[in-house]
Amino acid sequence: MRLIIAEKPSLGRAIAAVLPKPHTKGEGFIRAANGDVVSWCIGHLLEQAEPDAYDPAFKQWRLDHLPIIPAQWQLQAKPQTRKQLTVLRKLVKEADNLVHAGDPDREGQLLVDEVIEFLKVPAAKRQAMQRLLVSDLNPQAVSRALQQLRSNQEFVPLSVSALARSRADWLYGINLTRAYTIKGRQGGVNSVLSVGRVQTPVLGLVVRRDEEINNFISKPFYEVQAAVHLTADTPLSFYANWQPSDACAAHQDEEGRVLNPKLAANVAARIRQQPAQVEQVERKEKKQAPPLPFNLSALQIDAAKALGMSAQQVLDGAQSLYEKHQLITYPRSDCRYLPQEHFAQRQQVITAVSAHSEALATACAQADSSIRSQAWNDAKVGAHHAIIPTAKVLPAGRLNSTEQKLYALIARQYLLQFFPHYEYADTKISLIIAGGLFSATERETLKPGWKVLLPQKENQTSAKAPLPPLKAGQVLWSGEPLLQEKHTQPPPHFTDASLLAAMTGIGRFVQDKSLKSILKETDGLGTEATRAGIIELLFKRRFLQREGKSIRATALGQTLINALPEASTRPDMTAHWEKQLQDIAHKALNYAAFMQPMTEQLHQLIHSALTADTVQFSGLAGSAANTAGRRKYSSGKKSVSRAGRAGKSKSTAGRSRKKTPAAGS
Template sequence: MKKYELLIAEKPTSAKKIAEALAEGKVSQEKNKKVTYFAFTHNGKEIVIASCLGHLYGLVEKEKNGWKYPTFSYEWKPIYEVQKRASQTKDFIDTLKKLAKNADDFTVCTDFDDEGTVLGLNAIRFACGQKDAHRMKFSTLTKKDLIASYQNKMKHMDWGQANAGLTRHELDWIYGINNSRALTLALKTAGMFKILSTGRVQGPALKIIVDKDREINKFKAETFWQIKLQGEVDKEPVLAWHEEGKFWEKQKAETIFKKTQGKKAIVSSVKKKEMTVLPPFPFDLTTLQTEAYRCFGISPKETMSITQGLYLNGYISYPRSSSNKLPVALDYKKIIQDLGKQSDYKALSAELLKKKMLKPNEGPKVDPAHPAVHATGELPKKMAEREAKVYDLIARRTLATFADPAVNELMKAEIDVNGENFIARGSVTKVSGWYTFYGAYAKEKDEELPPMNEGTEIKNPKIEQLEDQTKPPKRYTPASIIKELEKRNLGTKSTRSSIVDTLYQRQYVHEKSIEATKLGVAAIETLEKYCPEIIDERLTRHFEEETELIREEKRKPEEIIEEAKKELTKILANFKKHEKEIGQGLLLATKETRTELSAIAPCPLCKKGDLQIRYSPRFKSNFIGCSAYPNCKATFGLPQGLPKPTKNFCKECNFPEVLIIRQGKRPFNYCINKQCKLKEEWLKKQQEKQSKVKATSVDSEE
């Protein structure tokens, strides 16, 4: 059999894309077990491309010693040996091993970031038995970029990136397993077993959220007063506020209020000025996640998943970028021309192509591996609703970046009422510029004032004195906490959303406006008291900075790992001294959190207990029961899916509703009342849908 070059991709989808881009003739699709790989020729050279399925190898404890800690003995093992759900990865490893035997050259073409490099290197080392390989570097899966990437591939792995990635994996493992074991065993000594986790970034992230809760709880509202003027000019409304804004003394506000009652309101001055608003920067991942949450309510984790799919289909560039720059090498004109082939962007593209020079409004952030996230111009095929929304956001942002600045005219009118000065402000768009390109996603809204001049009288003036209170700081959202973590240099662009997701899964936080649960608060309070180093963000940031020095080849991985082991040994020795106290501190909070997160509403039958979500080991399903059991035997069945409490009640029967979350489907509110009329209608519709599906299935078979 002829020798060939073996290319290793990150996922089957990208392997197929790369094969189709590089092949000069027909691509031969082959199979080993259940794994598909591809063979083709490029410049007369035989090439085979196979893929991983994400990470094929993971770090595991080398010498099993129960739940003892600290443990620093670990090794890389096939992931299927330690995770039951990863059993399918065995076929991928076996396929790489088989194909490696007849390969005389190896190239890694996984995503060009730490994670992609680590999984590609592990495949080369452990499955293929090689110490090094060529490395392709690309930011889009378009034919042009992939051909250029292959022709200009690096002779060796990027060892700075590889060692940084490997070090980060090792740091995460030794911190994660040891701290999580310590917390879990502390709780066990208090009489309860529940997996509690914390890690290098997870602990500091939770502390940031708890600190915000404390800030809100300590907040004391202050009363203030405002004086508002409403009137008309040429039948157009005018709204103005007293120039002092907030009055902290009621008597002063009342004096001015009385002074202005029934008096004429005359415009004393009008000032106008123009303000230029520059186009937005291209998207980096964090900004994209924040915008997707603002515009659509899509969580950062889901945005990550959606953009990964769009990237694999070739519609956008690599999403895990921290850059907001678009290098000239991208060929701006072609991207804009190609976007113009889509009806939604045809007019916008034509407008940009009239410009003598195309230049994006770039930001300061740089990513050494990838440009900012942008649309490639590839024509999308069918997309799901949320995919289409995120794609449209990215496409419009890409175009808006090249557009002209917008110009707003700001108007300030000062209005005299018996010697008291009121101010009305307005804003109107004079030049729409990039607003047109960004469409509904542009935040700017006109608040136009009617034409006024010095001496204009405000008709029908009405003066009001309003009482209000200062508001507490806002809680973090899933998007704003990621922004905060980035600001503090905690975690990486790829891991921050999963860290926040873990906090939800471990029941440390809940709600969309993120609030720490009793368990989350207790975990932080207990660790602050007995072991503050575990949640010290300075230590986490220190190792993040040290890892970057490894990337720049200024530090050696073994030095950083050794330093981390010494720090952790000290921390855990102190933890062990207080294990019992820590366990007691966590026990009550764990029980209270379980009740807090499963409680739905007061029981409508006995009126004494609370309805709670429970799990039946016998039937392996969730149901709702009353906390007053066995005195109250109220139970309610639930459909398949993950049930979550809501504060909603059924409009028909006033019974509580729960949110049912199903994988790959939209969540829905479910009334727990068996006799509810709306529920009967819902069940009937579901049965009709199933009947149609079955009928379609039978027709297709015939």
């Protein structure tokens, strides 16, 4: 008997649907006519044991227990899914062959692997286990995947990477959450002060941005524009901007803005009613390829900008489109490329899009399916590929408003791949006026290409008059100059879109220059699967709050960041961890080489916590922020320990197993 173990019931049912009929449904499994059995996990059936499983004394939160570092790691069955674990135990013993059908990412790999390990499956059976990679729940796609089984041994490094992440997050989250919650209580704060390797640096980004805005002092700066006429007697043709020379550096800020009003006024006076000689005319014709299909973060960022959705709303909506409706491929992907074999299905997908989206029907008709964009690239596709529509067609009216909007966004991004490049010309005119350099630029659309699919507000061209045709050496006339006083502006508060963009492009925020260069090639803070949950957890813990579209830190969040060692609140350490976890997945680093230095660093961080001054927490005593998590702290029961670590959503079993991250995340 061949046993296929899916990650969740919905995937199990999709796999069973393509196996020979009739089917026999049992408690927690489906048996096909050919003897194959499909069963499933319900998300993680196992979880890291609580500290008191290692020592009952750890039920009490005490500083002298820290750091808690298990000598032998233990997993325990989750109470709410223990029954399904029993089902799998029996089926695994009966099976001759095993097929791993977890989601195609590192957490999905670990989720089934840890069950197999926990059930003490014989080594020979484990070695022979195969891997089924399903990223599209439609029958044709599932059938193809079943014909392309691989050895599960190929994915062991992915599982080890997830295991290292899980244990490191446990060590970091359990120990630092206990340490700072106890120190906070000594200062009068009864909240659970959860600390995590991802959530805390994300909170740090918001706290520092808020502080930068609060401390910002606006300063005036000055711009000079020459009013250029073709001759002294003709109307204004265009404005050219002054380009300060190196001699002006002492009067500029780090961004090149001129701060000296006398200097700007002097330049304006010198160029008034003066000849303006064209020094150079540069015109370059260029092409821009369509943007790649979405991965999850790119979808969340675009949906936040275009639709005002939070990261969690996008994730939930995309998950529904994938699991419930089977209208899109696997939504938790970190990849923006497609396998070459998918190109053969393009016409069926375009037809399905036309059926589902009235707004995109014209675009579907205009799409040129002979165009093969850069998105189809096997070399850049790993266990999963970009998020795209499937070929499935549903009856009208099945999707809710959120699902419809997300589907249209994903579908439009896919259709872009079948439109020609955007072609344009950039022109730059350089002028010398009274010895000073001035320039004017213009972008002219030659062929709109894929940009015809963008909403008009995203595809606006400049309303100013085009630059006239000019030649080097031509003499024009500088009339009445424009001298403008402007003021520096503070950075904007984070929004859902900009915070997600910061998490994915975290290299901009790290301080270590060597790490900054490494991060250009890695994902940044968190993963595609966890970023939405991280942000939501910070709101749940009352560390963040919304003010309109802005995301701001609460007093509790500010106090926690100010109390922690700086290393814990910066993204450098976490991003370095993520790089190492990727190295483990790609066999460039082993488990021990990651865990040993991390454990040594944990000792240093706990020492900092033990010596931290509790006075900084006293300002929160008695405040509204002090009520968050108060009931969870009051005793040494196991639930208190979980409050500092889990933060897991109880909605939709199996969907939240890696969606809402631990405090150690």
